[in-house]
Amino acid sequence: xxxxxxxIAGFAAMLLLIGLRMPVGLAMLFTGSVGYVSFVGxxxxxxxxxxxPYHLFADYTLSVIPLFILMGAFAERSGLSTDLFRAAAxxxxxxxxxxxxxxxxxxxxxxxxxxxxxxxTATFSRAALPELRRYGYDPGFAGATVAVGGTLGIxxxxxxxLVVYAIATEQNIVKMFQxxxxxxxxxxCFYCLVANWVAxxxxxxxxxxxxxxxxxxxxxxxxxxxxxxxxxGGIYGGVFTPTEGAAVGAAAMLLIGLARRTLGLAEIRTxxxxxxxxxxxxxxxLLGAEVFNSFLALSRLPTELAETIAALGYSxxxxxxxxxxxxxxxxxxMDELAMILLTLPVxxxxxxxxDFGLPAEEVAIWFGILVLIVVGVGLVAPPIGLNVFVVSxxxxxxxxxxxxxxxxxxxxxxxxxxxxxMAFPALALVLVRLLN
Amino acid sequence: xxxxxxxxxxxxxGPWLLSTLAENLxxxxxxxxxxxxxxxxxxxxxxxxxxxxIPGDFELVQIAVALSAFAxxxxxxxxxGNIAVxxxxxxxxxxxxxxxxxxxxxxYAAAAxxxxxxxAAGAAETIANQTTTMVSGIPIGWAIAATxxxxxxxxxxxxxxxxxxxxxxx
Numbered sequence: 001x002x003x004x005x006x007x008i009a010g011f012a013a014m015l016l017l018i019g020l021r022m023p024v025g026l027a028m029l030f031t032g033s034v035g036y037v038s039f040v041g042x043x044x045x046x047x048x049x050x051x052x053p054y055h056l057f058a059d060y061t062l063s064v065i066p067l068f069i070l071m072g073a074f075a076e077r078s079g080l081s082t083d084l085f086r087a088a089a090x091x092x093x094x095x096x097x098x099x100x101x102x103x104x105x106x107x108x109x110x111x112x113x114x115x116x117x118x119x120x121t122a123t124f125s126r127a128a129l130p131e132l133r134r135y136g137y138d139p140g141f142a143g144a145t146v147a148v149g150g151t152l153g154i155x156x157x158x159x160x161x162l163v164v165y166a167i168a169t170e171q172n173i174v175k176m177f178q179x180x181x182x183x184x185x186x187x188x189c190f191y192c193l194v195a196n197w198v199a200x201x202x203x204x205x206x207x208x209x210x211x212x213x214x215x216x217x218x219x220x221x222x223x224x225x226x227x228x229x230x231x232x233g234g235i236y237g238g239v240f241t242p243t244e245g246a247a248v249g250a251a252a253m254l255l256i257g258l259a260r261r262t263l264g265l266a267e268i269r270t271x272x273x274x275x276x277x278x279x280x281x282x283x284x285x286l287l288g289a290e291v292f293n294s295f296l297a298l299s300r301l302p303t304e305l306a307e308t309i310a311a312l313g314y315s316x317x318x319x320x321x322x323x324x325x326x327x328x329x330x331x332x333x334m335d336e337l338a339m340i341l342l343t344l345p346v347x348x349x350x351x352x353x354x355d356f357g358l359p360a361e362e363v364a365i366w367f368g369i370l371v372l373i374v375v376g377v378g379l380v381a382p383p384i385g386l387n388v389f390v391v392s393x394x395x396x397x398x399x400x401x402x403x404x405x406x407x408x409x410x411x412x413x414x415x416x417x418x419x420x421x422m423a424f425p426a427l428a429l430v431l432v433r434l435l436n
Numbered sequence: 437x438x439x440x441x442x443x444x445x446x447x448x449x450g451p452w453l454l455s456t457l458a459e460n461l462x463x464x465x466x467x468x469x470x471x472x473x474x475x476x477x478x479x480x481x482x483x484x485x486x487x488x489x490i491p492g493d494f495e496l497v498q499i500a501v502a503l504s505a506f507a508x509x510x511x512x513x514x515x516x517g518n519i520a521v522x523x524x525x526x527x528x529x530x531x532x533x534x535x536x537x538x539x540x541x542x543x544y545a546a547a548a549x550x551x552x553x554x555x556a557a558g559a560a561e562t563i564a565n566q567t568t569t570m571v572s573g574i575p576i577g578w579a580i581a582a583t584x585x586x587x588x589x590x591x592x593x594x595x596x597x598x599x600x601x602x603x604x605x606x
Contacts, residue, residue: 021525021533022540023518029547050558053551053587054580058502060494066469066504240480243497247476254470272466273459273511276504280462280512281519283505335519384523 003039007299010035014292014342024338025281028288035295048294056290057283060243061167066279067246068158071231071253072114073271075224078257081120081127083221084109089131089214097199097206099135100145101192103128107149108156108188109221112228113253115160116278117379121150121387125394131214138205140402141198143395144380147387147403148191148410151376155184157232158246161337161375164282165368168289168344171361173242174235178435179365179428183373183421190413198409205406220260227252236435282337289341296345306349316354320367320422323347324374331378335386339378340371362429369428370421377414380407454596458510461586465507472500492572499569499579506586510593513544534601541598548591555584 014031018024037045075081088102088109095101103124110120124146132142154161157177166173199206231249234240240248257263263271296302309319326347330339351367352360379387382404392400421427475496479489512518520540525533563577 018521019524021520021522021536023520023544025518026540026544026547030543033547046554049551049554050561053555054502054558054583057505057583058498058576058579060498060501063469063472063497063501066501067473070466070469070473244476244480247473248480250470250473251477269463272463272470275466275469276462276508277512277515277517279505280508281517284509284512284518333523334521338519 003299004301004304006035006038007296007301010292010295010299018334023284024335024342025284025286025288028285028292028342030288032288032292032295036291036298039295039298052290053287056287061173062286064158064163064173064242064246065160065282066275067243067250068115068160068163069278070271070275071158071246071250072116072119073274074250074253074257074263074268075110075113076119076123076274077267077271078253078260078262079127080113080221080224081106081110081123084224085124085128085131086214087218087221089209090211090217093209093211093214095196095199096203096208097195097197098208098211099128099132099137100141100195100199100206103132103142103145104149104152104188104191104195107146108152108184109225109228111153111156111159111184112232113224113249114153115158115163117150117153117161117376118386118390119278120153121147121390122394124149125391129391129395129398135209136204136207138202138406139395139398140406141205143388143391143398143403144406144410145191145195147380147385147391147407150387150390151379152184152188152191154372154376154379155180155187155369157181157184157235158242158249159372160282161340162368162372163242164286164337165340165344165371167286168341169348169364169368171364171368174238175361175365175432175436176368177232177242178236178431179369180372182427182431183369183417186417186420186427187373187376187414190417191410194409194413198406223256224253227256285338285341289345293345302346302349305346306353309350310353316356317422319354320351320356320370323351324370324418324422327371327374328377328381331375332381332384334384336375336378340375356425358425358429362425362432365432366421366425366428370418373414373418373421377411377418381411382407451596454593455514458514458589458593461507461589462511465504468500468504468507472497492569492574495569495572495574499574499576502583503579503586506583506590509548510586510590513541513590513593513597516597534604538598538601541594541601545591545594545598548587548594552584552587552591555580555587559584 010031014027017027084106085102088106089099092098092101107120107124114120129142129146133139153159157180162176162180163173166176227249231245235242235245356363379385388400388403391403392398475493479493483489559577559581562580568575
C-alpha cells in the first residue's frame with residue numbers, strides 16, 4: 001500500500017471505531033499507533049512512546065488550558081453567574097425579550113472569565129432559566145437563549161477551544177484572542193436583536209418586566225468583571241503571556257470567591273475535580289491527536305491532498321465553504337473539540353495552500369475564527385446540539401424539541417454572521433492588525 | 437478481581453479503594469495547578485518590581501502540567517469523562533453497547549499499560565543520565581517515573597470500569 005492509501009485506511013478505521021463508541025481520543029491514539037508502526041516499524045515507535053507522553057504535556061504553553069478551566073470553575077462555583085444575570089436583568093428587563101437579552105449579555109461577560117461553553121450553559125441553566133420562567137417566559141425560548149448564550153464563550157476570549165486551535169496549528173494564542181473579540185461581540189449583539197425580534201412578534205414568549213423587581217446590582221459583579229478585563233486586556237497589550245494571564249485570573253477568581261465567602265472548602269474541591277475531569281478529557285484527545293498526526297505526517301497525505309485540491313482550480317472561497325460545510329455536518333454528530341483536532345491536520349494544509357490574497361498567518365487566524373463560529377453552530381444545531389442537551393438535562397420539563405424550535409432564528413443569524421466574516425476577513429483581522 | 441470490602445462493589449466509580457485513590461490523585465493534580473498559578477503570579481509580580489522573574493519558573497510549570505495531566509486521567513476514566521460518539525449505536529441493545537464499551541476500556545487499559553512501561557524505560561534512562569532542567573536543575577527522571585506510575589494506575593482504572601460494565605446485570 002502506498003503512504004496515502006495507508007493514511008486513508010487509517011482515517012476510515014478511526015472513524016469506524018468512533019462510530020462504534022470508542023472514546024475519540026483513544027480512537028486517534030489506537031489507529032495512530034498502528035499506522036505509525038506500519039510505516040516505521042516497532043523499534044522507532046517504542047522509543048517514540050518512551051518520551052512523547054511526558055514531553056507533550058511538559059509544555060509551558062499547554063498550562064494555559066488547565067489554568068483557564070480552573071478560573072472558569074472557580075467563577076462558576078462562586079455563584080458569579082447569578083449576580084451577572086441579575087445585574088444585566090436590571091439593565092435590560094423592561095424591554096421586550098429583555099430577560100433573554102440579559103442572559104445573552106451575562107453569558108458574554110461570563111465568557112470573558114470562563115473558557116468553556118458547556119460550563120457557561122450549565123451555570124446559566126441553573127442561575128437564569130428559573131428566573132425567566134418565573135416571569136412568564138416561554139420555556140423553549142428561555143432555554144434557547146441560555147443555549148445560544150453559552151456559545152458566546154467560544155469566541156470571547158479566553159476560550160479553551162481557541163487555545164486548542166492555536167496550539168494545533170502553531171498560531172500565536174494572543175493574536176487568536178484578538179481576532180475573536182469582534183466576531184464574538186457581533187454574535188452577542190445579533191443574539192440580542194433576535195431575542196428582541198422574537199419577543200415583539202410573540203409578546204407572550206418574552207414579556208417586559210419591572211426591572212427593579214429582580215433586585216440585582218453591579219456592586220457584586222465588578223471585581224470579577226475587572227479580573228476578566230485585566231486578564232484579557234493584559235494578554236492583548238502584551239503585559240503578560242496567555243499562561244500568566246490565566247494564572248493571574250485563576251488565582252484572582254479563587255481569592256474573590258474566598259472574599260465573597262461563596263467559595264468554601266466543598267466548592268473548591270468540586271472546582272478542582274471539575275478541572276481534573278475536563279482537563280483529563282482534553283489531554284487524552286491531545287495525546288491521541290499527537291500520535292495520529294505523527295502517523296499522518298509520515299504518510300504525506302495532508303500535503304498531497306492539499307496539492308491535489310489546490311490543483312483542481314476551484315475558487316478558494318468555494319473550497320473554504322465546502323470545508324466549513326463538512327464542519328457543520330461533523331459538528332452535528334461529534335464533540336467540537338475532538339472534531340477540530342481530528343480535521344485540522346488535513347484541512348489546515350488545504351486552507352494554507354489556497355490564495356485568498358492575505359498573508360499566510362492572517363489566513364490561519366481568519367480560518368480559525370470561521371471554524372469556531374461553525375463550532376458554535378454545531379453546539380446548538382439539531383440533531384445533536386450539546387448546549388441544548390445540557391439545558392434540557394438541567395431543566396427536565398423543557399423538551400429538546402421546544403428548545404430547537406426557538407433556536408432556529410438564532411441559527412439564521414449565525415449563518416449571516418458566518419457569511420459576513422467570510423466576506424469580510426477584516427472583521428476578524430482588524431484588531432490583530434491594529435494591536436501588532 | 438476478588439470482591440473485597442463487603443457490599444461496596446455497587447459503587448459507581450469502581451472499587452472503593454481505587455476510586456478514593458483516583459479522586460485524591462486528581463485533587464492533588466488540581467492543587468499542583470493552583471500552586472503553579474500562584475507561582476506564576478509571584479513571578480509576574482517580581483518581574484514588575486525587579487524586572488527579573490523567578491528563575492526557572494517556566495520549568496516548574498512544565499513539570500506541573502505533565503504531572504497533573506497524568507494525575508487527572510485515572511479519575512477522568514472512572515467518571516467516564518472521556519467523550520465518545522453515541523449517535524450511531526443508539527439502536528443497539530443495552531448489553532451490546534456495554535460490551536463494546538468494555539472492549540474499548542480494555543484497549544485503553546492496554547494502551548495505558550504500554551505507555552506506563554515505555555515511560556518507565558524513559559525514566560530509568562533519564563535518571564541514569566542525570567538529566568536535569570536547564571535553569572533550576574530539577575532531575576526530570578523522577579517526574580517521568582511519577583507519570584509512569586500514574587499511567588499504570590490509569591490501566592488499573594480502565595480494567596475496573598470494564599469489569600464493572602461486564603458484571604452489571606441487564
